[in-house]
Amino acid sequence: MGTLRNALGGICVAVVLLAVVDVAVRIGLPRSDRLNENFSATYLRREIHALRGTSPIVVLGDSALWGYGLPAQRAALTLLRRQGIPNENLSYEGGSPPNTYAMLQVLFGDGVRPRLVVFNVNQKEFNPLDSAYRQLHPSVERLAWSALTPSERALLKPTQPGGADQTLQRVIESTWQLYGMRNDLREWLFGDVDAIHVAQGAIERLSGTATRRRAAHRPTAEAFEGTYDLTPLSPSDVSFHFLMLVADELHRRGVPALAILTPTNHVLLHEYIDTPEYVANLRTSTLLLRSRGIGVLNLDHAFPGTDFIDNDHLNAAGNLRLAKVLRAALQ
């Protein structure tokens, strides 16, 4: 009995300390300008919960809107916020029409009623070879999967492996906030999902590896061969099918929406996308969206090559220009 009492005492001390830290993280972990690079389902749920009872402008989309390659404060949507157009940037690397649809399900399922949904449509995501063509972000999948119909799930390739350990992991992550938001906590503390990345970055800068890697990965046209599939868009394309579902859902719910045809680097990709087929696909997307009463902002050819890091990610100057364009469109 003495041993049991001691054991319970020890467990109580451990649980109390962990609970205190848990509450501190729950309350104290600041909301960032955009989703973290490796955001958790727990963190996303927290962000979406925070929108309940408000009427935000919600932005959904991929790394182009997220501000890939730049710190959060230089991303277009953050600049837009600072210019007096508040918005909730829920875009992320790996976004795509299936992801946009899944995020809508999570938002609406949680009772969030945006006054405007802004999302981007990126032609490369209609390519079956694109990683986000029929795959959801793991954290989005975890929240949205139960809200999707069986036929919608059948179109997607689940990222979450099954098994007892994964199930257990999910249960613990949804109960224990500190553990569930560990990636987000580390990104807040260290600017990265792994603390050791900070040391790794320093070593690579010192050794010159960072410079060599950047030089080796300088975007060339050849690197993007095959990135854009110019097959005429149709419902048989999974990603386009989900774009149709996005349009239908927004129309059905009467939520105002603005679709941005993603800025694309025509200087770099000239030989692949300056074709009638590409233009036809842009038109198909536009017609679909407009038929559902969704506004379309065609920025596909709106930015010079000097505004890009690569095929579709804007640099700092590009993000400044994008913020200006969006401000004009949203005012």
Next chain:
Amino acid sequence: MADVLSSDPFFRLFGRRLAHPFVLGFVIAFVAILIIILGSSSDSHFIYTDF
């Protein structure tokens, strides 16, 4: 086992008081928090399980 732990930092700090349930509970929770904050998600398998 105390010999094995003799160079362990927590053991050096607390000595055999480490075995006290309240001290142990605190230390385990503290280490768990460190694991969560400083742990890496890069490579979870143990090398010697390959042999």
Next chain:
Amino acid sequence: MIFNTWLFAVFAVITVGVYWSVVPSRFRPYYLVVAGTIFYAWAVPAYTVLIAALALATFAIGTAMLRAGDHPGRRRALLILGVVLICAVLGFFKYTRFFSATVNEVAARNILPIPQIVVPLAISFFTFEFVHVLVDIYLGKIQRLDALDFAVFTMFFPTLVAGPIKRFQSFAAQLRPIVAPPPEEIALHLYRITIGVAKKTIVADSMSLLAQPIVTPGAPYGHLDYWVGTLAYTAKIYFDFTGYSDIAIGTAGLLGLSIPENFERPYWAENISAFWSRWHISLSTWIRDYVFIPLGGSRRQPVVVLVNLLVAMAISGLWHGAAWTFVVWGLWHGTGLAVHRVWSQSVVPRMPALHSGRLAVRAASVVTTFAFVAFGWVLFATSSLASAGSVYAGMLVP
């Protein structure tokens, strides 16, 4: 089921809890066999049959050897049968592919097919424990082989996957009865498990990232990356394996059983011989007892002893992995041991300054030994001798 998963945590908590609160004392060994079977079968159920069959064969041969009593010829024949059988199973599953690939490479054409054989989990560990049991029966060090004791020894889940490699005599002696550890020991076992998890997730896994240049060498890595990578891998493998051992030893302790320590601050060793008495102790003592000593150990002529060291360490290397990098790694350490033997027996006695115990000498010894070991880990980390060569070139060639 690996140690650093929630599933194992739940499994261990339930297993230990039921073990002490529900299972009567005399049934605890049976319970351990069942728990170990569940643990192993969770990974690959089919290979549970293999380990059970090999255990049965080992038990049958061991029992026959004990019954053979004063018939040394029969005992020797049974020992050879048992060891050959165990080594054949290990050889088939682990080394067939390596053998075929090597023959094809030497012949510069595909003479042999490369079979796709899935290596059973932990085969290197349980086969070594089986060989130990048979040899020790032959040598008269095991006088009695109880079926239940042997079953627990085989299927003891804390050590089933990656050791420490147990010795039957000391393990079986604890089984009748299994004594509950005092509360203070329970606390320290729990602490040890926690520290083991911390070593793995905080240090070892973090070092994986820094070690990447030596695992996959080439552009864009440079000089500094390879040096940092080597040091990182040196740290990684230590914390990975000691973390594992801490969890294994702590879990065993919670079950009331003591298993051998596997590490004793090996990177503080002052020479390579001391290193091997502190690193993966359960394996190095196995190699000493069942390879080096049967070859004659230190009692042969000096040159033969040096060759025995090389052979023993080459076998140790090959045990770690079916690849030439591991063999060369073993030979690296065998060479180190041979050189140390010559140095300590022929050079040091003539140079008093070298065995004066002075701090500078000891510090230099520790650093030299550490550097020798760290260099050797490159062979462990890389996937081929060519990759290892490019790492060494990257480190040493400006």
